[in-house]
Amino acid sequence: MTGFEVAALLAWGTVVGLDLVSVPQAMISRPLVAATVAGLLLGDPVSGVTVGMMLELFALEVLPVGAARYPDYGPASVASAVVAAGGDPLRAIGLAAAIGLVVAYVGEFTILEVRRRNSRAVARYREGLASGDPVTIRAFHRAGLMRDAARALLLTAAGLALAALPRAWPPLTPRIATLLDAVVIGAGLSAAISGTLRGTGTMVGLRWFAIGLAAGIAVVVLR
Amino acid sequence: MTLDLVRLDDRLVHGQVVVGWGQALAASLVIVMDDRVRQSEWEQELYRMGMPPHMSLEFASVEEAVAAVPRWLCSSQKTLLLTGDVDSLVRLVEGAPAIRRVNVGGLHQQPDRRQRLRYLYLSETEAEQLRRLAERGVEVSVQDVPTARPIPFREIP
Amino acid sequence: MKKGMMLSWLRLFAVQSSWNYERMAAIGTARALEPMLRDLPGGRDGARYHEALGRSVGFFNSHPYLIGVAVGAIAKAEHEGVPAAQIERLKAALTSSLGSMGDRLIWAGTLPFASGIGLALAATTPWYVGPAVFLLFYNLVHLALRTWGLQAGWRDGARVARALGAPLLRVGLSLAGPMAALAVGLAIPLVATWLGTGVSPLLHTAIFGVAAVGLTLALWLAPALGGLRFGLVMAAVALGLGTLWP
Numbered sequence: 001m002t003g004f005e006v007a008a009l010l011a012w013g014t015v016v017g018l019d020l021v022s023v024p025q026a027m028i029s030r031p032l033v034a035a036t037v038a039g040l041l042l043g044d045p046v047s048g049v050t051v052g053m054m055l056e057l058f059a060l061e062v063l064p065v066g067a068a069r070y071p072d073y074g075p076a077s078v079a080s081a082v083v084a085a086g087g088d089p090l091r092a093i094g095l096a097a098a099i100g101l102v103v104a105y106v107g108e109f110t111i112l113e114v115r116r117r118n119s120r121a122v123a124r125y126r127e128g129l130a131s132g133d134p135v136t137i138r139a140f141h142r143a144g145l146m147r148d149a150a151r152a153l154l155l156t157a158a159g160l161a162l163a164a165l166p167r168a169w170p171p172l173t174p175r176i177a178t179l180l181d182a183v184v185i186g187a188g189l190s191a192a193i194s195g196t197l198r199g200t201g202t203m204v205g206l207r208w209f210a211i212g213l214a215a216g217i218a219v220v221v222l223r
Numbered sequence: 224m225t226l227d228l229v230r231l232d233d234r235l236v237h238g239q240v241v242v243g244w245g246q247a248l249a250a251s252l253v254i255v256m257d258d259r260v261r262q263s264e265w266e267q268e269l270y271r272m273g274m275p276p277h278m279s280l281e282f283a284s285v286e287e288a289v290a291a292v293p294r295w296l297c298s299s300q301k302t303l304l305l306t307g308d309v310d311s312l313v314r315l316v317e318g319a320p321a322i323r324r325v326n327v328g329g330l331h332q333q334p335d336r337r338q339r340l341r342y343l344y345l346s347e348t349e350a351e352q353l354r355r356l357a358e359r360g361v362e363v364s365v366q367d368v369p370t371a372r373p374i375p376f377r378e379i380p
Numbered sequence: 381m382k383k384g385m386m387l388s389w390l391r392l393f394a395v396q397s398s399w400n401y402e403r404m405a406a407i408g409t410a411r412a413l414e415p416m417l418r419d420l421p422g423g424r425d426g427a428r429y430h431e432a433l434g435r436s437v438g439f440f441n442s443h444p445y446l447i448g449v450a451v452g453a454i455a456k457a458e459h460e461g462v463p464a465a466q467i468e469r470l471k472a473a474l475t476s477s478l479g480s481m482g483d484r485l486i487w488a489g490t491l492p493f494a495s496g497i498g499l500a501l502a503a504t505t506p507w508y509v510g511p512a513v514f515l516l517f518y519n520l521v522h523l524a525l526r527t528w529g530l531q532a533g534w535r536d537g538a539r540v541a542r543a544l545g546a547p548l549l550r551v552g553l554s555l556a557g558p559m560a561a562l563a564v565g566l567a568i569p570l571v572a573t574w575l576g577t578g579v580s581p582l583l584h585t586a587i588f589g590v591a592a593v594g595l596t597l598a599l600w601l602a603p604a605l606g607g608l609r610f611g612l613v614m615a616a617v618a619l620g621l622g623t624l625w626p
Contacts, residue, residue, distance in 0.1 A: 023394035025444055026519050027491065032498050036511045049507040053499055053571055060495055060564060061598075061607040063242065063487055071608050090578030098615040105608055115341075118400035129407065132434030134414055134424075141411045144398025176622030181579045182586035183614040189572055189587070190594025191607025196496075196564040197599070198246065199488035200557035204277070208558040212565020216500070220569045223504075234441070236476045238483030247603075259469075268541040269473035273480030276554050331439045332402040341401045370603045 001042070001082070008041045009078055010156055016074030017152020021111065022145055029074035031055035031100075038081035047096075048081040050089040054097040055080060057188030058104070061195030072107025075152060076100040079159030083166055094180030095166060097188070103159040110151045118144045226295045226302050229315070232328035233307040235260075236273045236280065239328070239368050240305065245278055247369035250303040253280050254295075256288045256315065257307055285311050289318030296321055309349040316361055324362040327353065327376065339379050342367050350379075382534055384415030388451055389530055391415070395447050404441035409451060416455035416534075432458040435467060441475050443482020445525045450474045452533020453540040460537060470538050477544065481553065486521075489556020494518040496563025503567070503574040590614055 001009075012034075019029040028034060031052040039048015055077055062070045080100030084093060121143060122129070128136025166172075172180070197205050227248045232240065235255050245253070253274065260266050261284045274280045283291065288304070292315075295302050306312050309330075316322050329342040336344035343365060345353070353376055357363040363376035391412040398407050413436050420428040442450055453474065457467050494514045502510025532543035576587055594610050597603075 021399060022397040025393070025396070026515070026522065027494075028515065030495065030514070032495065032502060032514055033511045036507065045507045049502055049511065050575070052511070053502050054575060056495060056499055057571065058607055058611060060492055063483075088578070090575070093575065093578060094615065094618070098612070101608055101611050101615065105612060112341075115400055118398055119338075119402045122400060122402045129437045130434055132430035132432065132437070134433060137407060137410050137414065137433065137437065140407050141394075141398045144400070144407075145394065148397060173622065176619065178578075178580050178583055179586065179622055180615060180618045181575075182583040183590045183618045184611060185572065185575050185579065186587040186590025187594050187607060187611035187614045189568060189591040190598060191611065192564060192568065193591075194595055194598030194607065196492055196561055198603075199242065199492060200246075200561045203249070204558060205561040208561040209565040212496075212562040213568060214565075216566040216569035219504075219566075220573050233472075234475055234479065235472075237441075237479040238443070238487070241480045242483050242488055260473075263469070265538065265541065266469060266473045269470075269477045269544070271477075272541055272544040273477035275480075275484060275557075331404070338401070344402075370606070372604055 005042060006160065009038060009082065009160060010153060012038055012041060013075040013078040013156025013159065014149060014152040016077070017072060017107075017155060018145075018148055020072055020074055022148045029072075029077075031059055031073050031077040031080075034074045035077035035081045035084075035100075038078040039085055042081065042085040044085040044089075047084040047087060047089040051080045051084040051093055051096045051100070052077055054093055054184065054188055055100050055104075057192040058097075058101065061191040063195065063199050069108055069112060071104035072111060072152075072155065073100070073104045075107060075156040075159050076102075076104035078156055079103045079163040082160060082163040092172065092177045092181065094182070094184040095172060095177060097184045098180065099159075099162055099166070101184075103155065103162060106158065107155050110155050114144075114147045114151050117147055226292065226304060226322065228303045228326055229312070229322055229324065230303065230305050230326045230328045231307075231309065231312050231330065232305055233330050235305050235307055236270050240303070241273065241275060241278065243368045243370075244303060245275070248301060248303065250301040251278055252300045252302045253278055254283055254288065254302065254304040255280065255306075256283050256285060256304055256311055258284045258311070261287075285314045285318070288315055292319035292321060309345075309352050313352050313356060316356060322361070324364075325356070326373075327363060327365040329367055340365065340374075343379070382416060382455075383419050384417075385530065385534065387415035388412050388455075389448070389527065392444075392448050392451065392526055392530065396444050403437065403439050405444070405447060406440035407437050409440050409442075409447055410436040412447070413451045413455055416451070417458060420458060428458070431464075435464060438468075438471075439475075440471055442478040443486060445486060445522055446478040446482045446529050448526050448529035449478055449533040449540060449543070452530045452535070453537050454533075456534050456537030462538060466538070474540075477541075481544065481549075485549075485553055485556050486525075489552075489560050490518060490521045492560035493556065493563045494521075496560065496565075496567040499567035500563070500570050503570040 016029040016034045035052030036049040039045045059073045080096045083096035125140045261282050332344045335346045357376045364373040366373040395408040494517045498510045498514030536543045
């Protein structure tokens with residue numbers, strides 16, 4: 001990777017890291033988008049979208065309801081796209097996605113840490129907030145935004161470092177690589193299905209899911 | 224029994240409850256037990272807006288809830304009861320000893336409350352009330368969403 | 381349009397930036413509300429403005445795309461001089477209903493629906509179609525909701541339940557979940573086929589086996605494990621197996 005590419009990926013990772021919770025929540029942080037754009041930055045959007053699809057399956061499990069905790073798939077998608085880019089998009093997608101999963105998992109804890117820091121900051125601003133001082137409100141809010149931006153940048157940087165590891169290590173044998181592909185695809189499918197059924201209400205959801213599934217299988221068979 | 228969840232949560236009907244618990248338990252009836260909301264038409268209307276079509280919502284004062292517990296227990300409808308404050312919960316369980324299990328979902332910050340878990344703030348009085356409930360043999364467990372691990376109340380700092 | 385509304389609308393996009401466990405989204409909400417309070421009697425130096433802001437920083441949460449409804453309704457209530465205690469009750473009821481509506485309409489509806497369609501297209505069309513359709517459709521709903529919400533809240537104030545009962549919204553709420561299940565169901569075979577073409581035919585059974593185990597765990601045996609952690613464990617097992625028997 002060139003210096004320019006690293007800088008562009010860091011910037012993109014920060015943007016999508018911010019998108020998840022802070023701003024603008026347009027879901028450019030979804031793997032389907034985040035990984036495709038990261039792939040595009042590296043000149044290989046097809047590998048990007050492929051690994052993005054893989055991670056998107058996992059992201060379908062997440063129900064970011066209220067105060068619940070959730071992984072951060074945006075910076076994770078950037079790391080995965082880096083691993084996948086330049087190769088055959090359908091080879092060793094398991095390894096690329098697995099690295100993304102690690103980053104997403106770490107990301108979950110970084111979000112919790114930012115929220116804890118925001119909570120502690122409330123004490124420092126308590127009086128200004130209670131008196132309805134707009135300057136205090138702005139300062140508190142901006143500090144939160146800055147914490148999340150720093151978090152997203154650091155997580156992306158850590159992800160890029162992790163993504164460099166497979167290049168340093170001896171390459172996986174084809175058998176390990178394809179086994180890894182198989183288990184990660186299987187796990188992703190189960191995550192997407194269970195997440196959707198849990199989110200849409202088991203019985204009603206199941207019926208519509210079955211109709212969709214039948215249609216999808218029909219498309220696969222007829223194509 | 225079909226009073227499947229008695230939950231302390233000051234946000235009452237919200238996403239974790241409707242999407243999380245409601246679907247995990249396949250509940251079809253939600254009771255909001257709150258003396259003040261019971262009296263207020265416009266608040267009830269707002270709470271109703273949050274309900275999915277396959278769940279019905281009823282409002283009860285604590286007194287009405289105590290009287291209705293036997294009926295809920297033997298009805299075939301899966302029922303979820305929500306209340307927003309510790310006092311109401313304690314009054315309910317004292318009045319209806321058939322309730323053997325309560326779920327502590329979330330109480331938010333107030334000036335006299337201390338943070339116990341990331342979603343749980345309790346004053347000393349409230350913690351004491353819940354502790355006494357647990358000592359009397361009621362299973363008090365703390366759990367925000369169905370996929371989280373339930374924590375017995377005695378393990379709460 | 382109400383004075384300050386445009387700025388409020390823009391600030392709504394960052395409403396969760398200072399999300400914390402103590403106040404949740406309250407302070408971001410106060411920040412978005414602030415421009416619409418500037419023309420309270422007494423202006424920005426007046427007591428009404430500061431009291432209203434001081435009230436608004438206490439606990440509040442909702443779905444981010446629907447917080448505009450609350451911002452509009454609270455601004456209206458403040459302008460109408462509704463008593464403080466009643467504004468607190470309004471906030472509590474809005475936290476509840478807006479949160480629940482948004483979770484069903486967006487997180488469990490529009491988002492997985494758009495994602496399912498995006499995935500199905502990504503598996504069957506050129507690389508840019510899936511992500512582009514996903515983004516366009518999702519943000520159409522997203523932007524419409526944010527814009528409508530702020531206006532409806534301001535129009536109806538404390539009687540905002542009326543706006544939330546709008547037929548279009550109710551239809552959306554009842555369709556969102558089933559459509560999401562349909563779209564993801566459609567996407568699953570297409571994505572599995574596309575991703576599985578890189579895997580040797582011998583290992584196609586491994587895909588189904590792992591998926592079946594994962595589903596059993598997620599739906600019945602260990603719902604708390606989560607698909608992400610399951611995926612990590614399975615990847616580690618595959619690497620371990622591959623290293624032991626290369």
